Amino acid sequence: MPLREVEFPSDPKDLEHAKEQFLIFYSSRVNGQLWCPDCVAVDRTIQDTFGPEDGPHAVVVYVGQKPEWKTPSNIFRGEPWQVTSVPTVIKVEDSKVAGRLDSEINTLLADFIRR
DSSP: OOOEEEOSSOOGGGGGGOSOSEEEEEOOEETTEESOHHHHHHHHHHHHHHSSTTSOOEEEEEOOSHHHHHSTTOTTTSTTTOOOSSSEEEEEETTEEEEEEOSOHHHHHHHHHHO
């Protein structure tokens, strides 16, 4: 299934009932480009893993522009997702966080999605 995208701002609680099993938290785009270099560095792996029709179901959630993301009150830093860095991949089961990957995504993503 192709990746679905959710623009910022969105209600974090709406994602609890998303049909996708994985939430991918990314920086928002500036002139079509992700502002976060770490997000840029993993984007090919994310696209290759979740983009194909037979890939795991995932939604990309944009956390805002850099000033919005850097504020402690960013809506995704709180409940229920508690995202502390981008990119972050969260596995969801029964509307709850079942796993979180926020470092070494290029290396660990394949094993993470199989767990």
